[in-house]
Amino acid sequence: MQRFAWLLKVDGGHRRLTGIWALLFHLTAAGFAAFYLYTSGFGLISTESNRGVYLMLTSVLVFMTYPMSRRSPQHRPSIIDMIFIAAAVVSVGYWIDQYVSYAIFRVSSPNSYDLAMGAVAIVVMLETSRRALGPIIPIIAILFLLQLYFGPYLPGRLSHPGMSVERILEFTFSTQEALFGVVAATFATFVFPFIIFGAFLERSGAGNFFMELGTAVAGRWRGGPAKIAVMTSALFGSISGSSVANVVTTGAFTIPLMKRTGFRAHHAGAIEAIASTGGQFMPPVMGAGVFILATLTETSYLTIAVMNIIPALVFFGFVLVMVDLEAVRTGIRGMPPSETPRVRDVLRRGWYFFLPLVVVIGLLFRGYTPEFCAFWGTLTAIGLSMIRSETRMGPSGIMQGLIGGARSNAAAGAAIGSLGVIIGGIVLAGLGLKFSAVLVDFSGGHLFFALILVTIISIIIGMGSSTTGSYIILSVVAAPALIELGVPTVAAHLAVFYAACLSNITPPVCVAAFAGAAIANADPMKTGLAALKYGITLVLMPFSFVYVPGLILDGTTAAIVHSTIVYLLGVIALAVAIQGAEPFGGTIGTLRRVLFGGAGVLLMFPATLFIDVAGFVLLAAAAAPTVLGRRRPAVGTGTVD
Known part of the structure:
Protein backbone atom coordinates (compact mmCIF):
# COMPACT_ATOMS: atom_id res chain seq x y z
CA MET A 1 0.00 0.00 0.00
CA GLN A 2 2.98 2.30 0.52
CA ARG A 3 3.38 2.50 -3.26
CA PHE A 4 -0.03 4.18 -3.54
CA ALA A 5 0.34 6.57 -0.59
CA TRP A 6 0.77 9.45 -3.05
CA LEU A 7 -2.90 9.07 -3.99
CA LEU A 8 -3.88 10.53 -0.62
CA LYS A 9 -1.87 13.76 -0.95
CA VAL A 10 -1.86 16.56 -3.50
CA ASP A 11 0.50 19.54 -3.30
CA GLY A 12 -0.24 22.20 -5.86
CA GLY A 13 -2.17 25.33 -6.69
CA HIS A 14 -1.46 26.79 -3.21
CA ARG A 15 -3.54 24.05 -1.56
CA ARG A 16 -2.44 20.67 -0.16
CA LEU A 17 -5.28 18.19 -0.46
CA THR A 18 -5.22 15.14 1.77
CA GLY A 19 -7.28 12.00 2.29
CA ILE A 20 -10.47 11.50 0.32
CA TRP A 21 -10.17 14.90 -1.39
CA ALA A 22 -6.73 14.03 -2.75
CA LEU A 23 -8.07 10.70 -3.99
CA LEU A 24 -11.03 12.41 -5.71
CA PHE A 25 -8.70 14.92 -7.32
CA HIS A 26 -6.40 12.20 -8.64
CA LEU A 27 -9.26 10.12 -10.01
CA THR A 28 -10.84 13.16 -11.69
CA ALA A 29 -7.52 14.31 -13.15
CA ALA A 30 -6.58 10.85 -14.43
CA GLY A 31 -10.01 10.32 -15.98
CA PHE A 32 -9.88 13.78 -17.56
CA ALA A 33 -6.51 13.15 -19.20
CA ALA A 34 -7.38 9.57 -20.19
CA PHE A 35 -10.56 10.81 -21.90
CA TYR A 36 -8.68 13.30 -24.06
CA LEU A 37 -5.82 10.92 -24.72
CA TYR A 38 -8.45 8.52 -26.06
CA THR A 39 -10.12 11.19 -28.20
CA SER A 40 -6.76 12.27 -29.63
CA GLY A 41 -6.20 8.72 -30.86
CA PHE A 42 -9.72 7.74 -31.91
CA GLY A 43 -11.70 11.00 -32.10
CA LEU A 44 -15.13 9.48 -31.46
CA ILE A 45 -16.80 12.43 -29.71
CA SER A 46 -19.24 15.22 -30.55
CA THR A 47 -18.09 18.82 -30.88
CA GLU A 48 -20.14 20.00 -27.90
CA SER A 49 -18.82 17.19 -25.69
CA ASN A 50 -15.24 17.86 -26.74
CA ARG A 51 -15.39 21.55 -25.82
CA GLY A 52 -17.77 21.28 -22.87
CA VAL A 53 -16.05 18.48 -20.98
CA TYR A 54 -12.73 20.27 -21.34
CA LEU A 55 -13.97 23.53 -19.80
CA MET A 56 -16.00 21.72 -17.14
CA LEU A 57 -13.22 19.49 -15.80
CA THR A 58 -10.57 22.21 -16.05
CA SER A 59 -12.72 24.36 -13.77
CA VAL A 60 -13.39 21.46 -11.39
CA LEU A 61 -9.66 20.80 -10.94
CA VAL A 62 -8.93 24.50 -10.44
CA PHE A 63 -11.64 24.84 -7.75
CA MET A 64 -10.26 21.80 -5.95
CA THR A 65 -6.64 22.97 -5.82
CA TYR A 66 -6.77 26.79 -5.90
CA PRO A 67 -8.40 28.28 -2.77
CA MET A 68 -10.73 31.24 -3.10
CA SER A 69 -8.68 33.34 -0.67
CA ARG A 70 -5.94 33.03 1.90
CA ARG A 71 -8.54 32.34 4.58
CA SER A 72 -9.91 29.33 2.71
CA PRO A 73 -9.17 25.77 3.96
CA GLN A 74 -5.75 24.62 2.80
CA HIS A 75 -6.31 20.84 2.93
CA ARG A 76 -9.79 20.49 1.43
CA PRO A 77 -12.24 22.43 -0.75
CA SER A 78 -14.54 24.84 1.08
CA ILE A 79 -18.32 24.96 0.83
CA ILE A 80 -17.99 27.79 -1.70
CA ASP A 81 -15.58 25.65 -3.75
CA MET A 82 -18.13 22.83 -3.80
CA ILE A 83 -20.83 25.26 -4.93
CA PHE A 84 -18.59 26.42 -7.80
CA ILE A 85 -17.79 22.80 -8.73
CA ALA A 86 -21.50 21.99 -8.83
CA ALA A 87 -22.20 25.14 -10.84
CA ALA A 88 -19.52 24.20 -13.38
CA VAL A 89 -20.88 20.68 -13.79
CA VAL A 90 -24.54 21.76 -14.02
CA SER A 91 -24.12 24.78 -16.32
CA VAL A 92 -21.65 23.22 -18.76
CA GLY A 93 -23.44 19.87 -18.58
CA TYR A 94 -26.65 21.70 -19.52
CA TRP A 95 -24.91 23.24 -22.54
CA ILE A 96 -23.60 19.86 -23.71
CA ASP A 97 -27.05 18.30 -23.34
CA GLN A 98 -29.04 21.17 -24.87
CA TYR A 99 -26.76 22.46 -27.61
CA VAL A 100 -28.26 20.40 -30.44
CA SER A 101 -31.78 21.31 -29.32
CA TYR A 102 -30.82 24.99 -29.17
CA ALA A 103 -29.16 24.91 -32.60
CA ILE A 104 -32.26 23.34 -34.19
CA PHE A 105 -35.18 24.95 -32.35
CA ARG A 106 -34.08 27.96 -30.27
CA VAL A 107 -31.52 29.98 -32.26
CA SER A 108 -32.09 33.68 -31.39
CA SER A 109 -34.89 32.62 -29.02
CA PRO A 110 -33.20 31.28 -25.87
CA ASN A 111 -35.44 30.16 -23.04
CA SER A 112 -35.07 31.19 -19.41
CA TYR A 113 -33.00 28.11 -18.59
CA ASP A 114 -30.51 28.97 -21.37
CA LEU A 115 -30.09 32.47 -19.98
CA ALA A 116 -29.79 31.37 -16.35
CA MET A 117 -27.25 28.66 -17.14
CA GLY A 118 -25.35 31.13 -19.32
CA ALA A 119 -25.04 33.62 -16.46
CA VAL A 120 -23.85 30.84 -14.12
CA ALA A 121 -21.29 29.53 -16.65
CA ILE A 122 -19.82 32.98 -17.26
CA VAL A 123 -19.34 33.58 -13.53
CA VAL A 124 -17.78 30.12 -13.15
CA MET A 125 -15.27 30.72 -15.97
CA LEU A 126 -14.30 34.16 -14.70
CA GLU A 127 -13.69 32.75 -11.23
CA THR A 128 -11.67 29.85 -12.69
CA SER A 129 -9.31 32.33 -14.37
CA ARG A 130 -9.09 34.57 -11.31
CA ARG A 131 -8.05 31.75 -9.00
CA ALA A 132 -5.34 30.29 -11.20
CA LEU A 133 -4.02 33.39 -12.95
CA GLY A 134 -5.05 36.43 -10.93
CA PRO A 135 -7.52 39.22 -11.68
CA ILE A 136 -6.20 40.68 -14.95
CA ILE A 137 -7.87 38.38 -17.49
CA PRO A 138 -11.26 38.27 -15.69
CA ILE A 139 -11.27 42.08 -15.44
CA ILE A 140 -10.58 42.38 -19.16
CA ALA A 141 -13.38 39.88 -19.85
CA ILE A 142 -15.83 41.86 -17.69
CA LEU A 143 -14.89 45.07 -19.52
CA PHE A 144 -15.62 43.44 -22.86
CA LEU A 145 -19.00 42.26 -21.56
CA LEU A 146 -19.82 45.75 -20.30
CA GLN A 147 -18.90 47.40 -23.58
CA LEU A 148 -21.51 45.20 -25.30
CA TYR A 149 -24.23 46.72 -23.11
CA PHE A 150 -22.90 50.29 -22.98
CA GLY A 151 -21.96 50.45 -26.68
CA PRO A 152 -23.69 53.79 -27.37
CA TYR A 153 -21.52 55.50 -24.76
CA LEU A 154 -18.17 54.35 -26.19
CA PRO A 155 -16.00 56.99 -27.88
CA GLY A 156 -15.48 57.45 -31.61
CA ARG A 157 -15.23 54.41 -33.82
CA LEU A 158 -15.67 52.01 -30.89
CA SER A 159 -19.28 53.12 -30.44
CA HIS A 160 -22.12 50.74 -31.40
CA PRO A 161 -25.89 50.50 -30.70
CA GLY A 162 -25.44 48.20 -27.70
CA MET A 163 -26.96 44.79 -26.95
CA SER A 164 -29.53 43.55 -24.45
CA VAL A 165 -28.51 41.32 -21.55
CA GLU A 166 -30.41 38.44 -23.17
CA ARG A 167 -28.50 38.81 -26.45
CA ILE A 168 -25.15 39.00 -24.62
CA LEU A 169 -25.88 35.86 -22.59
CA GLU A 170 -27.15 33.95 -25.60
CA PHE A 171 -24.18 34.75 -27.83
CA THR A 172 -21.62 34.17 -25.09
CA PHE A 173 -23.06 30.89 -23.81
CA SER A 174 -25.42 29.19 -26.25
CA THR A 175 -23.41 29.48 -29.47
CA GLN A 176 -20.01 28.09 -30.41
CA GLU A 177 -18.62 31.57 -31.00
CA ALA A 178 -17.53 32.71 -27.54
CA LEU A 179 -17.28 30.64 -24.35
CA PHE A 180 -17.25 27.39 -26.32
CA GLY A 181 -15.55 28.83 -29.37
CA VAL A 182 -12.32 28.31 -31.26
CA VAL A 183 -10.09 28.80 -28.22
CA ALA A 184 -11.80 26.03 -26.23
CA ALA A 185 -11.84 23.79 -29.31
CA THR A 186 -8.13 24.29 -29.96
CA PHE A 187 -7.12 23.55 -26.39
CA ALA A 188 -9.36 20.50 -26.12
CA THR A 189 -8.38 19.10 -29.51
CA PHE A 190 -4.70 20.00 -29.90
CA VAL A 191 -3.12 21.55 -26.82
CA PHE A 192 -4.23 19.16 -24.07
CA PRO A 193 -3.01 16.02 -25.92
CA PHE A 194 0.42 17.66 -26.30
CA ILE A 195 0.45 18.62 -22.61
CA ILE A 196 -0.22 14.95 -21.82
CA PHE A 197 2.54 13.95 -24.23
CA GLY A 198 4.97 16.33 -22.49
CA ALA A 199 4.04 14.91 -19.07
CA PHE A 200 4.69 11.33 -20.17
CA LEU A 201 7.88 12.24 -22.01
CA GLU A 202 9.25 13.86 -18.86
CA ARG A 203 8.23 10.87 -16.71
CA SER A 204 9.91 8.51 -19.15
CA GLY A 205 13.27 10.05 -18.23
CA ALA A 206 13.60 12.39 -21.22
CA GLY A 207 13.67 15.50 -19.04
CA ASN A 208 16.72 14.25 -17.12
CA PHE A 209 18.32 13.10 -20.38
CA PHE A 210 17.99 16.54 -21.98
CA MET A 211 19.40 18.15 -18.85
CA GLU A 212 22.35 15.76 -18.82
CA LEU A 213 22.93 16.23 -22.55
CA GLY A 214 23.03 20.01 -22.14
CA THR A 215 25.54 19.61 -19.32
CA ALA A 216 27.71 17.31 -21.41
CA VAL A 217 27.68 19.58 -24.47
CA ALA A 218 28.14 22.98 -22.81
CA GLY A 219 29.25 22.41 -19.23
CA ARG A 220 32.99 22.82 -19.79
CA TRP A 221 32.71 26.01 -21.85
CA ARG A 222 33.20 29.40 -20.23
CA GLY A 223 29.95 30.34 -18.58
CA GLY A 224 29.02 26.68 -19.00
CA PRO A 225 26.12 26.55 -16.49
CA ALA A 226 24.36 29.41 -18.29
CA LYS A 227 24.82 27.67 -21.62
CA ILE A 228 23.40 24.52 -20.04
CA ALA A 229 20.36 26.57 -19.06
CA VAL A 230 19.93 27.83 -22.62
CA MET A 231 20.36 24.42 -24.25
CA THR A 232 18.23 22.45 -21.80
CA SER A 233 15.50 25.10 -21.92
CA ALA A 234 15.48 24.82 -25.72
CA LEU A 235 15.29 21.02 -25.54
CA PHE A 236 12.83 20.85 -22.65
CA GLY A 237 10.84 23.76 -24.01
CA SER A 238 10.18 21.78 -27.15
CA ILE A 239 8.18 19.30 -25.05
CA SER A 240 6.69 21.59 -22.39
CA GLY A 241 5.76 24.68 -24.41
CA SER A 242 5.30 26.74 -21.24
CA SER A 243 7.76 29.40 -20.12
CA VAL A 244 6.94 29.22 -16.41
CA ALA A 245 6.87 25.40 -16.38
CA ASN A 246 10.23 25.47 -18.14
CA VAL A 247 11.70 27.91 -15.59
CA VAL A 248 10.65 25.96 -12.53
CA THR A 249 11.68 22.60 -14.04
CA THR A 250 15.09 23.32 -15.53
CA GLY A 251 15.77 26.40 -13.39
CA ALA A 252 15.76 24.41 -10.17
CA PHE A 253 19.03 22.86 -11.43
CA THR A 254 20.57 25.54 -13.65
CA ILE A 255 20.01 28.71 -11.58
CA PRO A 256 21.87 27.51 -8.44
CA LEU A 257 24.61 26.16 -10.72
CA MET A 258 24.99 29.53 -12.46
CA LYS A 259 25.16 31.35 -9.13
CA ARG A 260 27.76 28.89 -7.84
CA THR A 261 30.08 29.53 -10.80
CA GLY A 262 29.93 33.33 -10.55
CA PHE A 263 26.79 34.66 -12.24
CA ARG A 264 24.96 37.33 -10.26
CA ALA A 265 21.61 36.17 -8.89
CA HIS A 266 19.41 38.35 -11.09
CA HIS A 267 21.44 37.40 -14.18
CA ALA A 268 21.05 33.70 -13.38
CA GLY A 269 17.28 34.09 -13.05
CA ALA A 270 17.13 36.25 -16.18
CA ILE A 271 19.05 33.80 -18.38
CA GLU A 272 16.75 30.95 -17.35
CA ALA A 273 13.65 33.14 -17.86
CA ILE A 274 14.55 34.27 -21.37
CA ALA A 275 15.71 30.80 -22.44
CA SER A 276 12.49 29.28 -21.10
CA THR A 277 10.42 31.89 -22.93
CA GLY A 278 12.03 30.71 -26.16
CA GLY A 279 10.60 27.26 -25.54
CA GLN A 280 7.20 28.60 -26.60
CA PHE A 281 8.33 28.89 -30.20
CA MET A 282 10.92 26.09 -30.30
CA PRO A 283 9.75 23.32 -32.66
CA PRO A 284 8.49 20.65 -32.68
CA VAL A 285 5.89 21.21 -29.93
CA MET A 286 6.14 24.95 -29.09
CA GLY A 287 3.55 26.66 -26.92
CA ALA A 288 -0.22 26.51 -26.80
CA GLY A 289 -0.53 29.82 -28.63
CA VAL A 290 0.97 28.33 -31.79
CA PHE A 291 -1.95 25.91 -32.08
CA ILE A 292 -4.31 28.89 -31.88
CA LEU A 293 -2.18 30.65 -34.52
CA ALA A 294 -2.42 27.68 -36.86
CA THR A 295 -6.20 27.55 -36.38
CA LEU A 296 -6.82 31.28 -36.89
CA THR A 297 -4.62 31.50 -40.00
CA GLU A 298 -5.98 28.21 -41.39
CA THR A 299 -2.41 26.98 -41.76
CA SER A 300 -1.22 23.49 -40.90
CA TYR A 301 0.59 23.11 -37.58
CA LEU A 302 3.52 21.50 -39.41
CA THR A 303 3.90 24.54 -41.66
CA ILE A 304 3.96 26.86 -38.63
CA ALA A 305 6.54 24.62 -36.92
CA VAL A 306 8.81 24.62 -39.97
CA MET A 307 8.51 28.41 -40.34
CA ASN A 308 9.66 28.82 -36.73
CA ILE A 309 12.88 26.78 -37.10
CA ILE A 310 15.16 29.63 -38.24
CA PRO A 311 13.71 32.29 -35.87
CA ALA A 312 14.01 29.90 -32.91
CA LEU A 313 17.60 28.94 -33.75
CA VAL A 314 18.55 32.60 -34.27
CA PHE A 315 16.95 33.51 -30.94
CA PHE A 316 18.77 30.81 -28.98
CA GLY A 317 21.99 31.54 -30.88
CA PHE A 318 21.81 35.17 -29.76
CA VAL A 319 21.18 34.17 -26.14
CA LEU A 320 24.17 31.78 -26.26
CA VAL A 321 26.42 34.54 -27.63
CA MET A 322 25.18 36.95 -24.95
CA VAL A 323 25.92 34.38 -22.24
CA ASP A 324 29.37 33.68 -23.69
CA LEU A 325 30.23 37.38 -23.79
CA GLU A 326 28.96 37.83 -20.23
CA ALA A 327 31.40 35.09 -19.20
CA VAL A 328 34.19 36.87 -21.10
CA ARG A 329 33.36 40.19 -19.48
CA THR A 330 33.20 38.82 -15.93
CA GLY A 331 35.81 36.04 -16.19
CA ILE A 332 33.40 33.17 -15.46
CA ARG A 333 34.80 29.75 -16.34
CA GLY A 334 33.11 26.48 -17.12
CA MET A 335 32.40 23.52 -14.86
CA PRO A 336 35.26 21.23 -13.85
CA PRO A 337 35.63 18.10 -16.03
CA SER A 338 34.79 15.90 -13.04
CA GLU A 339 31.24 17.34 -13.02
CA THR A 340 30.55 17.11 -16.76
CA PRO A 341 29.72 13.79 -18.43
CA ARG A 342 30.91 12.97 -21.92
CA VAL A 343 28.47 13.55 -24.77
CA ARG A 344 29.14 10.07 -26.14
CA ASP A 345 28.27 8.43 -22.83
CA VAL A 346 25.08 10.47 -22.42
CA LEU A 347 23.89 9.65 -25.93
CA ARG A 348 24.71 5.99 -25.49
CA ARG A 349 22.55 5.82 -22.36
CA GLY A 350 19.59 7.82 -23.64
CA TRP A 351 19.64 8.40 -27.41
CA TYR A 352 16.27 6.70 -27.70
CA PHE A 353 14.56 9.59 -25.88
CA PHE A 354 14.59 11.44 -29.20
CA LEU A 355 12.32 8.76 -30.69
CA PRO A 356 8.99 10.18 -29.39
CA LEU A 357 9.86 13.52 -31.01
CA VAL A 358 10.82 11.69 -34.21
CA VAL A 359 7.47 9.85 -34.14
CA VAL A 360 5.56 13.13 -33.72
CA ILE A 361 7.48 14.90 -36.49
CA GLY A 362 7.33 11.89 -38.80
CA LEU A 363 3.57 11.55 -38.46
CA LEU A 364 3.12 15.29 -38.99
CA PHE A 365 5.06 15.04 -42.25
CA ARG A 366 2.88 12.10 -43.26
CA GLY A 367 -0.15 14.39 -42.95
CA TYR A 368 -1.71 13.14 -39.71
CA THR A 369 -3.43 15.57 -37.35
CA PRO A 370 -1.41 17.04 -34.45
CA GLU A 371 -3.54 15.37 -31.77
CA PHE A 372 -3.07 11.95 -33.43
CA CYS A 373 0.70 12.57 -33.47
CA ALA A 374 0.60 13.47 -29.76
CA PHE A 375 -1.29 10.23 -29.04
CA TRP A 376 1.36 8.04 -30.66
CA GLY A 377 4.16 10.13 -29.20
CA THR A 378 2.69 9.46 -25.75
CA LEU A 379 2.47 5.71 -26.38
CA THR A 380 6.08 5.75 -27.63
CA ALA A 381 7.22 7.53 -24.45
CA ILE A 382 5.44 4.94 -22.30
CA GLY A 383 7.09 2.14 -24.26
CA LEU A 384 10.56 3.68 -23.98
CA SER A 385 10.18 4.07 -20.22
CA MET A 386 10.24 0.28 -19.96
CA ILE A 387 13.88 0.13 -21.11
CA ARG A 388 15.29 1.15 -17.71
CA SER A 389 13.96 -0.05 -14.38
CA GLU A 390 14.20 3.38 -12.72
CA THR A 391 11.90 4.98 -15.32
CA ARG A 392 9.59 2.04 -16.01
CA MET A 393 5.90 2.98 -15.95
CA GLY A 394 3.54 0.44 -14.51
CA PRO A 395 -0.16 1.17 -13.87
CA SER A 396 0.81 3.56 -11.08
CA GLY A 397 3.32 5.40 -13.28
CA ILE A 398 0.85 5.71 -16.14
CA MET A 399 -1.75 7.10 -13.77
CA GLN A 400 0.77 9.62 -12.43
CA GLY A 401 1.56 10.67 -16.01
CA LEU A 402 -2.14 11.26 -16.70
CA ILE A 403 -2.51 13.22 -13.47
CA GLY A 404 0.60 15.29 -14.27
CA GLY A 405 -0.83 16.20 -17.67
CA ALA A 406 -4.19 17.19 -16.16
CA ARG A 407 -2.51 19.31 -13.47
CA SER A 408 -0.40 21.13 -16.05
CA ASN A 409 -3.49 21.73 -18.14
CA ALA A 410 -5.41 23.14 -15.16
CA ALA A 411 -2.92 26.01 -14.96
CA ALA A 412 -2.66 26.45 -18.74
CA GLY A 413 -6.37 26.08 -19.48
CA ALA A 414 -7.79 28.15 -16.63
CA ALA A 415 -7.92 31.24 -18.84
CA ILE A 416 -9.74 29.62 -21.76
CA GLY A 417 -13.30 30.35 -20.62
CA SER A 418 -12.51 34.02 -19.93
CA LEU A 419 -10.66 34.34 -23.23
CA GLY A 420 -13.75 32.96 -24.95
CA VAL A 421 -15.81 35.69 -23.27
CA ILE A 422 -13.33 38.31 -24.52
CA ILE A 423 -13.41 36.96 -28.08
CA GLY A 424 -17.21 36.89 -27.95
CA GLY A 425 -17.31 40.53 -26.85
CA ILE A 426 -14.99 41.56 -29.67
CA VAL A 427 -16.85 39.58 -32.35
CA LEU A 428 -20.38 40.56 -31.29
CA ALA A 429 -19.53 44.27 -31.22
CA GLY A 430 -17.39 44.12 -34.35
CA LEU A 431 -14.48 45.60 -32.42
CA GLY A 432 -11.78 43.72 -34.32
CA LEU A 433 -12.00 45.86 -37.44
CA LYS A 434 -12.62 48.99 -35.34
CA PHE A 435 -9.48 48.44 -33.26
CA SER A 436 -7.52 47.81 -36.44
CA ALA A 437 -8.79 51.06 -37.95
CA VAL A 438 -7.81 52.96 -34.80
CA LEU A 439 -4.35 51.35 -34.85
CA VAL A 440 -3.86 52.24 -38.50
CA ASP A 441 -4.95 55.82 -37.79
CA PHE A 442 -2.58 56.16 -34.83
CA SER A 443 0.32 54.89 -36.92
CA GLY A 444 -0.52 57.25 -39.75
CA GLY A 445 -0.63 54.27 -42.10
CA HIS A 446 3.09 53.60 -41.56
CA LEU A 447 3.86 49.92 -41.00
CA PHE A 448 6.93 50.57 -38.86
CA PHE A 449 4.99 52.72 -36.39
CA ALA A 450 2.15 50.20 -36.38
CA LEU A 451 4.62 47.51 -35.31
CA ILE A 452 5.88 49.74 -32.51
CA LEU A 453 2.29 50.24 -31.31
CA VAL A 454 1.64 46.48 -31.46
CA THR A 455 4.73 45.87 -29.32
CA ILE A 456 3.64 48.43 -26.73
CA ILE A 457 0.08 47.08 -26.67
CA SER A 458 1.35 43.51 -26.27
CA ILE A 459 3.37 44.48 -23.20
CA ILE A 460 0.37 46.24 -21.65
CA ILE A 461 -2.11 43.44 -22.40
CA GLY A 462 0.42 40.81 -21.33
CA MET A 463 0.76 42.16 -17.78
CA GLY A 464 -0.37 39.29 -15.59
CA SER A 465 -1.64 37.31 -18.58
CA SER A 466 -0.28 34.23 -20.31
CA THR A 467 1.32 34.33 -23.74
CA THR A 468 -1.68 32.49 -25.13
CA GLY A 469 -4.12 34.98 -23.62
CA SER A 470 -2.15 37.96 -24.88
CA TYR A 471 -1.83 36.48 -28.37
CA ILE A 472 -5.53 35.64 -28.66
CA ILE A 473 -6.51 39.22 -27.85
CA LEU A 474 -3.82 40.69 -30.11
CA SER A 475 -4.73 38.34 -32.96
CA VAL A 476 -8.17 39.97 -33.07
CA VAL A 477 -7.30 43.61 -32.37
CA ALA A 478 -3.80 44.00 -33.85
CA ALA A 479 -3.09 41.36 -36.52
CA PRO A 480 -5.85 42.67 -38.86
CA ALA A 481 -4.21 46.11 -38.80
CA LEU A 482 -0.89 44.66 -39.96
CA ILE A 483 -2.69 42.66 -42.64
CA GLU A 484 -4.46 45.82 -43.80
CA LEU A 485 -1.05 47.50 -44.12
CA GLY A 486 0.13 44.76 -46.48
CA VAL A 487 1.72 42.14 -44.21
CA PRO A 488 0.95 38.52 -45.23
CA THR A 489 -1.51 36.85 -42.86
CA VAL A 490 0.84 34.26 -41.31
CA ALA A 491 3.68 36.80 -40.96
CA ALA A 492 1.30 39.23 -39.22
CA HIS A 493 0.16 36.59 -36.76
CA LEU A 494 3.73 35.44 -36.10
CA ALA A 495 4.73 39.05 -35.43
CA VAL A 496 1.85 39.38 -32.97
CA PHE A 497 2.65 36.02 -31.32
CA TYR A 498 6.31 36.88 -30.73
CA ALA A 499 5.24 40.29 -29.41
CA ALA A 500 2.91 38.48 -27.00
CA CYS A 501 5.87 36.43 -25.72
CA LEU A 502 7.47 39.70 -24.57
CA SER A 503 5.10 39.88 -21.60
CA ASN A 504 7.01 37.01 -19.98
CA ILE A 505 10.11 39.16 -19.49
CA THR A 506 9.04 42.81 -19.55
CA PRO A 507 8.56 44.57 -16.18
CA PRO A 508 6.54 45.44 -14.23
CA VAL A 509 4.64 42.13 -14.59
CA CYS A 510 6.88 39.43 -16.10
CA VAL A 511 5.81 35.95 -15.03
CA ALA A 512 8.83 34.01 -16.34
CA ALA A 513 11.26 36.51 -14.80
CA PHE A 514 9.34 36.39 -11.52
CA ALA A 515 9.66 32.60 -11.47
CA GLY A 516 13.41 32.82 -12.18
CA ALA A 517 13.86 35.52 -9.55
CA ALA A 518 12.07 33.39 -6.94
CA ILE A 519 14.47 30.49 -7.50
CA ALA A 520 17.51 32.79 -7.63
CA ASN A 521 16.44 34.85 -4.58
CA ALA A 522 16.85 37.96 -6.72
CA ASP A 523 14.96 41.20 -7.24
CA PRO A 524 12.16 40.55 -9.80
CA MET A 525 12.49 43.94 -11.48
CA LYS A 526 16.25 43.61 -11.94
CA THR A 527 15.72 40.06 -13.19
CA GLY A 528 13.11 41.24 -15.71
CA LEU A 529 15.34 44.03 -17.02
CA ALA A 530 18.30 41.65 -17.33
CA ALA A 531 16.09 39.13 -19.16
CA LEU A 532 15.06 41.87 -21.57
CA LYS A 533 18.74 42.58 -22.26
CA TYR A 534 19.52 38.92 -22.93
CA GLY A 535 16.42 38.57 -25.11
CA ILE A 536 16.42 41.88 -26.99
CA THR A 537 15.97 39.93 -30.24
CA LEU A 538 12.48 39.06 -29.02
CA VAL A 539 11.65 42.76 -29.32
CA LEU A 540 13.08 42.85 -32.85
CA MET A 541 11.55 39.60 -34.15
CA PRO A 542 8.10 41.07 -34.98
CA PHE A 543 9.84 43.64 -37.19
CA SER A 544 12.04 40.91 -38.69
CA PHE A 545 9.08 38.81 -39.86
CA VAL A 546 7.81 41.82 -41.78
CA TYR A 547 11.05 43.20 -43.19
CA VAL A 548 13.11 39.98 -43.49
CA PRO A 549 10.60 37.40 -44.80
CA GLY A 550 13.39 34.94 -45.55
CA LEU A 551 13.56 34.15 -41.81
CA ILE A 552 10.15 32.47 -42.05
CA LEU A 553 11.03 30.72 -45.32
CA ASP A 554 9.21 33.24 -47.52
Missing part, protein backbone atom coordinates in the same frame (compact mmCIF):
# COMPACT_ATOMS: atom_id res chain seq x y z
CA GLY A 555 11.17 33.57 -50.76
CA THR A 556 13.63 31.69 -52.92
CA THR A 557 16.19 29.32 -51.43
CA ALA A 558 18.99 31.78 -52.21
CA ALA A 559 17.10 34.64 -50.54
CA ILE A 560 16.39 32.53 -47.45
CA VAL A 561 20.04 31.46 -47.09
CA HIS A 562 21.29 35.01 -47.64
CA SER A 563 18.82 36.50 -45.15
CA THR A 564 19.66 33.92 -42.49
CA ILE A 565 23.45 34.34 -42.75
CA VAL A 566 23.31 38.12 -42.79
CA TYR A 567 20.81 38.19 -39.92
CA LEU A 568 23.02 35.88 -37.83
CA LEU A 569 25.99 38.17 -38.36
CA GLY A 570 23.78 41.05 -37.32
CA VAL A 571 22.65 39.47 -34.04
CA ILE A 572 26.24 38.53 -33.16
CA ALA A 573 27.36 42.13 -33.80
CA LEU A 574 24.46 43.39 -31.69
CA ALA A 575 25.43 41.06 -28.83
CA VAL A 576 29.02 42.35 -28.91
CA ALA A 577 27.73 45.95 -28.81
CA ILE A 578 25.42 45.27 -25.85
CA GLN A 579 27.96 43.34 -23.77
CA GLY A 580 31.01 45.42 -24.66
CA ALA A 581 33.11 42.27 -25.09
CA GLU A 582 34.16 40.15 -28.01
CA PRO A 583 34.30 36.36 -28.44
CA PHE A 584 38.10 36.21 -28.63
CA GLY A 585 38.38 37.72 -25.17
CA GLY A 586 38.64 41.19 -23.70
CA THR A 587 36.42 44.25 -23.60
CA ILE A 588 36.02 46.93 -26.27
CA GLY A 589 35.70 50.71 -26.16
CA THR A 590 32.68 52.90 -26.76
CA LEU A 591 33.49 53.70 -30.40
CA ARG A 592 33.74 50.03 -31.38
CA ARG A 593 30.54 49.25 -29.48
CA VAL A 594 28.76 51.91 -31.53
CA LEU A 595 30.21 50.47 -34.74
CA PHE A 596 29.16 46.93 -33.81
CA GLY A 597 25.70 48.17 -32.85
CA GLY A 598 25.24 50.04 -36.11
CA ALA A 599 26.45 47.02 -38.08
CA GLY A 600 24.04 44.78 -36.18
CA VAL A 601 21.00 46.92 -36.91
CA LEU A 602 21.87 47.33 -40.60
CA LEU A 603 22.58 43.61 -41.10
CA MET A 604 19.43 42.51 -39.28
CA PHE A 605 17.26 44.66 -41.54
CA PRO A 606 18.91 44.60 -44.99
CA ALA A 607 16.22 46.47 -46.93
CA THR A 608 18.53 47.30 -49.87
CA LEU A 609 21.92 46.32 -51.22
CA PHE A 610 23.30 49.66 -50.04
CA ILE A 611 22.24 48.95 -46.43
CA ASP A 612 23.76 45.47 -46.71
CA VAL A 613 27.09 46.88 -47.87
CA ALA A 614 27.03 49.61 -45.23
CA GLY A 615 26.46 47.00 -42.54
CA PHE A 616 29.42 44.91 -43.69
CA VAL A 617 31.63 47.99 -43.85
CA LEU A 618 30.75 48.95 -40.26
CA LEU A 619 31.29 45.34 -39.13
CA ALA A 620 34.70 45.24 -40.81
CA ALA A 621 35.71 48.53 -39.22
CA ALA A 622 34.59 47.34 -35.79
CA ALA A 623 36.31 43.96 -36.07
CA ALA A 624 39.53 45.23 -37.71
CA PRO A 625 41.47 45.93 -34.46
CA THR A 626 40.82 42.41 -33.24
CA VAL A 627 41.73 40.76 -36.57
CA LEU A 628 44.90 42.82 -37.02
CA GLY A 629 45.87 42.37 -33.38
CA ARG A 630 45.61 38.57 -33.64
CA ARG A 631 47.75 38.51 -36.77
CA ARG A 632 50.50 40.79 -35.37
CA PRO A 633 53.04 38.87 -33.23
CA ALA A 634 53.58 40.14 -29.70
CA VAL A 635 56.60 42.48 -29.38
CA GLY A 636 59.76 40.75 -28.20
CA THR A 637 58.45 37.20 -28.43
CA GLY A 638 59.40 36.39 -31.98
CA THR A 639 57.75 33.53 -33.85
CA VAL A 640 58.14 29.83 -33.52
CA ASP A 641 57.38 27.27 -36.23
